[in-house]
Amino acid sequence: MTAHPTGESIGGRKDQHIDIAARPSSLHAGETGLRRYRLRHRALPGRDLAEVSLRTPVLGRELEAPLLVSCMTGGTPRARDINELLARAARDHGVAMGLGSGRALLADPSLLPTFRTAARPRLLLANLGAVQLRLGLGPDDAERLVDMLDADGLVLHLNPLQEAVQPGGDTAFGGLAERIAAVVERLRPRPVIAKEVGFGLAPDDVTALLAAGVRAVDVAGAGGTNWASVEGQRDPRAGQVAAAFADWGWPTALAIRLAASKARATGAEVIASGGITDGVEAAVALALGATAVGVARPFLVAALDDRVDEAIAVFLDQLRIATWLTGNHAPSSLSPADLVEG
Numbered sequence: 001m002t003a004h005p006t007g008e009s010i011g012g013r014k015d016q017h018i019d020i021a022a023r024p025s026s027l028h029a030g031e032t033g034l035r036r037y038r039l040r041h042r043a044l045p046g047r048d049l050a051e052v053s054l055r056t057p058v059l060g061r062e063l064e065a066p067l068l069v070s071c072m073t074g075g076t077p078r079a080r081d082i083n084e085l086l087a088r089a090a091r092d093h094g095v096a097m098g099l100g101s102g103r104a105l106l107a108d109p110s111l112l113p114t115f116r117t118a119a120r121p122r123l124l125l126a127n128l129g130a131v132q133l134r135l136g137l138g139p140d141d142a143e144r145l146v147d148m149l150d151a152d153g154l155v156l157h158l159n160p161l162q163e164a165v166q167p168g169g170d171t172a173f174g175g176l177a178e179r180i181a182a183v184v185e186r187l188r189p190r191p192v193i194a195k196e197v198g199f200g201l202a203p204d205d206v207t208a209l210l211a212a213g214v215r216a217v218d219v220a221g222a223g224g225t226n227w228a229s230v231e232g233q234r235d236p237r238a239g240q241v242a243a244a245f246a247d248w249g250w251p252t253a254l255a256i257r258l259a260a261s262k263a264r265a266t267g268a269e270v271i272a273s274g275g276i277t278d279g280v281e282a283a284v285a286l287a288l289g290a291t292a293v294g295v296a297r298p299f300l301v302a303a304l305d306d307r308v309d310e311a312i313a314v315f316l317d318q319l320r321i322a323t324w325l326t327g328n329h330a331p332s333s334l335s336p337a338d339l340v341e342g
């Protein structure tokens with residue numbers, strides 16, 4: 001297993017992340033802003049609930065709903081068990097799933113079963129920290145990872161605050177856009193998605209990522225899991241630094257609006273994530289311009305309780321009902337006209 005600069009193993013860190021991220025103390029101090037909007041309720045929705053379909057193409061795949069189980073884990077026996085539950089539920093509901101960072105897998109291919117479990121979701125995405133493209137990994141490694149996992153595409157995560165807070169974290173973020181462009185080129189036609197991890201993408205970031213050729217941006221805005229707080233709970237000194245960032249970043253609702261206005265012109269997709277907890281918030285995110293919605297921590301907590309199948313079913317019921325009650329036949333027809341700011 002690959003050693004981290006501080007001497008700890010990636011696997012040990014990933015298992016700690018699971019326990020800490022599941023605690024309420026890892027939640028962002030600010031709000032996503034999604035609950036500031038209300039969907040325009042219609043008492044005459046104009047069609048039967050059964051006529052509403054959540055089927056949506058995402059990254060070229062027809063899914064049963066525009067939902068992604070966001071990238072979380074892999075690399076340890078515990079991660080394998082969690083991935084098994086998440087992948088089975090994602091497959092059974094016909095939604096997408098992202099895997100956790102594949103950096104450890106590239107270093108130790110024997111970890112493959114902890115990432116690629118028996119169940120295969122309809123859309124499966126590999127994951128790597130974009131900063132690794134400055135630290136020895138390149139387009140060849142990105143392609144090797146996608147091939148090893150038999151994935152449909154690659155998610156590159158951008159986590160500068162998490163790395164800066166973490167003792168010995170990787171903060172070589174200069175010149176990353178060019179390196180992301182090289183990965184896009186190598187993987188084409190397989191999609192590359194760029195995401196934050198809970199502090200949001202600025203409009204300038206979105207512009208740079210779209211210029212690099214990514215097929216989608218996942219805003220991963222503020223209001224859900226706070227990765228500065230997670231790292232702060234792993235180390236007392238990091239905790240002191242993290243304290244000032246409890247409320248940092250672009251609230252998810254704002255990040256979606258800004259990203260959607262940039263992406264619309266290019267045809268790129270916008271995934272909304274960061275603190276989305278239910279299907280009504282998902283409907284608001286879609287009305288604000290997202291093309292799909294990602295959820296991490298709430299599905300992790302459900303998986304730890306062995307009830308992720310039910311959690312996804314409830315989430316999709318909520319999204320279906322909210323879509324219907326606004327007079328829409330599909331989530332893709334939700335628009336800002338369906339929102340009232342309250």
Ligand SMILES: Cc1cc2nc3c(=O)[nH]c(=O)nc-3n(C[C@H](O)[C@H](O)[C@H](O)COP(=O)(O)O)c2cc1C
Nearest residue numbers: 021070071072100101157197224225274275296297
């Ligand atoms: C336990 C855990 C591990 C995570 N590991 C990764 C990872 O390896 N790669 C990544 O891109 N994001 C990772 N994330 C971040 C999530 O994909 C997501 O962007 C973030 O948690 C915000 O979404 P949420 O508020 O729904 O949790 C992880 C999240 C959790 C909860």
